[in-house]
Amino acid sequence: MKILEPSIESIFNIQSDVQFEDLSLQVFRFQASHNKVYKEFLEHLKINPTHVSRIEEIPFLPISFFKTHKVVSKPTHEKIFKSSGTGNQIRSQHFISSLSVYRQSFTKGFGHFYKNHKDFTFLALLPSYLEQGDSSLVYMTNSFIEETIVHGSEFYLHNHQELNEKIRQLEKTEKAYILIGVSYALLDFIEKFPQQMKTGIVMETGGMKGRREELTKEKLHNNLSVGFGCENIHSEYGMTELLSQAYSSGKGDYKCPPWMKVMTRSTTDPFEYTKLGARGLINVIDLANVNSCSFIATDDVGVINNDDSFKVLGRFDSSEIRGCNLMVN
Numbered sequence: 001m002k003i004l005e006p007s008i009e010s011i012f013n014i015q016s017d018v019q020f021e022d023l024s025l026q027v028f029r030f031q032a033s034h035n036k037v038y039k040e041f042l043e044h045l046k047i048n049p050t051h052v053s054r055i056e057e058i059p060f061l062p063i064s065f066f067k068t069h070k071v072v073s074k075p076t077h078e079k080i081f082k083s084s085g086t087g088n089q090i091r092s093q094h095f096i097s098s099l100s101v102y103r104q105s106f107t108k109g110f111g112h113f114y115k116n117h118k119d120f121t122f123l124a125l126l127p128s129y130l131e132q133g134d135s136s137l138v139y140m141t142n143s144f145i146e147e148t149i150v151h152g153s154e155f156y157l158h159n160h161q162e163l164n165e166k167i168r169q170l171e172k173t174e175k176a177y178i179l180i181g182v183s184y185a186l187l188d189f190i191e192k193f194p195q196q197m198k199t200g201i202v203m204e205t206g207g208m209k210g211r212r213e214e215l216t217k218e219k220l221h222n223n224l225s226v227g228f229g230c231e232n233i234h235s236e237y238g239m240t241e242l243l244s245q246a247y248s249s250g251k252g253d254y255k256c257p258p259w260m261k262v263m264t265r266s267t268t269d270p271f272e273y274t275k276l277g278a279r280g281l282i283n284v285i286d287l288a289n290v291n292s293c294s295f296i297a298t299d300d301v302g303v304i305n306n307d308d309s310f311k312v313l314g315r316f317d318s319s320e321i322r323g324c325n326l327m328v329n
Helices: 008-012 017-034 036-044 099-114 127-132 136-147 160-173 183-192 217-228
Strands: 079-082 093-096 121-125 154-156 177-181 200-204 234-237 246-248 260-265 280-286 295-304 310-315
Touching (some): 008 017, 099 136, 099 246, 136 154, 154 160, 160 177, 183 200, 200 217, 217 310, 260 295
Parallel strands (some): 121 154, 121 177, 200 234
Antiparallel strands (some): 260 280, 280 295, 295 310
């Protein structure tokens, strides 16, 4: 029997946990049949997809496979996104079959937490991503900038003086704006130009990229809070291998859009899940990733909170240190 691809419309219109689980199982069976890499991974584990009836029974593909294999459920692609990296690290590659689906995902995901992105001015401080190229984060941010350029949105590379002047201008007019930046670049900026931001949002995307000493999330946010003169530092949790993002509006507590879910697994048994509040390795379900792999076992360490939000504590010690690594306490 031919297994059909679930519609992206049904994925972006999930309204309940029951719908999410049902669509997760549909996507799982589709990818188990059409994704060669994932199919072979399941065969190696001796998993029969027809016997999987709950999310907790779905095997998650190790994220490292994106560095060594072409992880796709469709043979054609429009774009290849590559992860950030330092030194001679191998960069992950994500073959995107539909940029339209990616645009829907990041637009709807942002709107789920921040309302309409067209109401903001976007100031982007992402120098390392711009320099390396092929970044999904730059693609997303550029899309927001192009649609809000009338508000004065733009990228800033190393031109901190111009960025400082732009922030002061926006603060005077009291217009809503978002400064989205890689961690080391935000720290570099406030060392030169400390701020007192009242109408803007600071959103860090993680990552010292080998430019600065790694900091815990708490320490990073404390430093940014003092430097920008604002109480809460927002954060975006995403990665090259995904098409969706989770967001934090403060204190490092991330929430997922309805088509995305985070779970934590044991560090010693990939099929054992940790309890609420206990540390574990993060598994991500991203149903927007229907034409790649929606079930990814990351190397990030995290904790699930009682309200289904989650914290990212760092990178697992034995895994390769990536550009957005944070130290584990």
